[in-house]
Amino acid sequence: MTNDSHRRTLIVTNDFPPRQGGIETFVRELADRFPPDEVVVFTSSPDPTTAASAPDGSFPYPVIRHRARTLLPTPRATAHAASVARQYGCDRVWFGAAAPLGLMAGRLRQTTDIRTVVATTHGHEVWWARTPGARTLLRRIGAQADALTWLGTSTRRPIEAALAPGTRTARLVPGVDTTVFRPGLDGGPVRDRYGLGRRPVILCAARLVPRKGQDTLIRALPWIRRAVPDAVLLLVGDGPNALELRQLARTEGVLDSVVLAGGHPHHALPSFYAAANAFAMPCRTRKRGLEMEGLGIVYLEAAASGLPVLAGDSGGAPDAVREGETGHVVDGRSVAATADRLTRLLRNPELARSMGEKGRHWVQTEWTWDLSYTTLKGLFHSAGSAQ
Structure with missing residues (x-):
């Protein structure tokens, strides 16, 4: 041997x-x-x-x-x-x-x-x-x-x-490399580049494809803004659904609060997490169970960055979140559930911070x-x- x-x-x-x-x-x-x-x-x-x-x-x-x-x-x-x-x-x-x-x-x-x-x-x-x-x-x-x-x-x-x-x-x-994805980084440059100011930011970093659930986030945004009027959705990623998502934001009347930032290399993502208040990707299973989320490394990167996480209930995505502890798992097709959980996180910074801290500790020990x-x-x- x-x-x-x-x-x-x-x-x-x-x-x-x-x-x-x-x-x-x-x-x-x-x-x-x-x-x-x-x-x-x-x-x-x-x-x-x-x-x-x-x-x-x-x-x-x-x-x-x-x-x-x-x-x-x-x-x-x-x-x-x-x-x-x-x-x-x-x-x-x-x-x-x-x-x-x-x-x-x-x-x-x-x-x-x-x-x-x-x-x-x-x-x-x-x-x-x-x-x-x-x-x-x-x-x-x-x-x-x-x-x-x-x-x-x-x-x-x-x-x-x-x-x-x-x-x-x-x-x-x-x-996750927790020395790279960590709290305390400067999100100011990203906020300045996209005109986010001091607004509460919901981040989704994923390919712009139906399974990832960006459309659910856009449909949830009007509900969220009733309680958090200045909330903004930051979508990072490329994909075939970009134009459709932009049109949906226009139809929902939230085009001014949805930023499609395009694709970015992996090494640039920590600054986007640093600019966010919560991370959300309400993925859903499609095509009668043939298309599902395997896990979702972005959930773990967000947790390591100190963010509370909202995941869809597709495939292995729930394995990347401890429900009620590091974030929430919702039906990725439910606009109401998505809006409710994100509204709670944006309106309660202490809860969001606690979930982020627990999520980082979990990633450091097990992921x-x-x-x-x-x-x-x-x-x-x-x-x-x-x-």
Whole structure:
């Protein structure tokens, strides 16, 4: 058995910077915790015209980009992943998102020195688990992996139901860097940039897509403003619903109190949390349960920043909030419930502050990237020992 310190892990993923999102953050943060000479990333290219043969020099470890905007388990992409594994002497692989890239596992085992496979699920795999053809593919991914990970009970149950008996699964959750996301930062520049002044700010940082519930927040804003007349909603993120949300704000008569700030890189988010009084993302499950929230790392970042959090009851989102202690969980389609909880938080700063303090303590003790990295390394070690 090779000494653990001499092993190298291949990370295969579509979700990696410069792409932005929760899974991208998940994969990047764990990749950054490996010693640079013990990890190599194989991912897609934001620009397929750039050379894919040279490592991306923006990172302290090798990042090899395949010539495709979306990496799929095609023979060509799998062969490229195998060549990277051989070139860098990798003997283990972590699929940052199990479906569909985990389908590469069998071929990588056959053509490289890779012997240990861990694949991570985030939430979209629930759709795979509940769809007949995709369910078969997810079952195959589970059979080829030494461990398939899940975020929480809401995603674990349907995913495990699709797997063959005996498939090993384990919990692997995202974390937060509480030295970066913390109270006491200066939110003044964000308030100045968007003309927020000293108004109470409700922040939502998420892609502008129906599942995230920004429309519920806009519909709730007139109700909130009856009790908190100067309240403002700050929406951070890009997505296909931007124009629709702007029109909804106009229809609801709150266009002057809804700020669509567009997308921002992850490192810019702490200043947005610092400018807010409460965080809200009333996500909801869609498409008859096939589309749900996996967890919602933004809830944890907001809590670490000292904010009270309002989450929707979709998928694993409730796992990121302690109801009544660090925030509230509501029906993401209920305008009334959303408005009621946010009004209470804005009108009671002491309650909001208490929830924020409890939320930060919870994140510091149970939701750190170092803990997640230790879990991932432990999965590789136990799987390797069992072989």
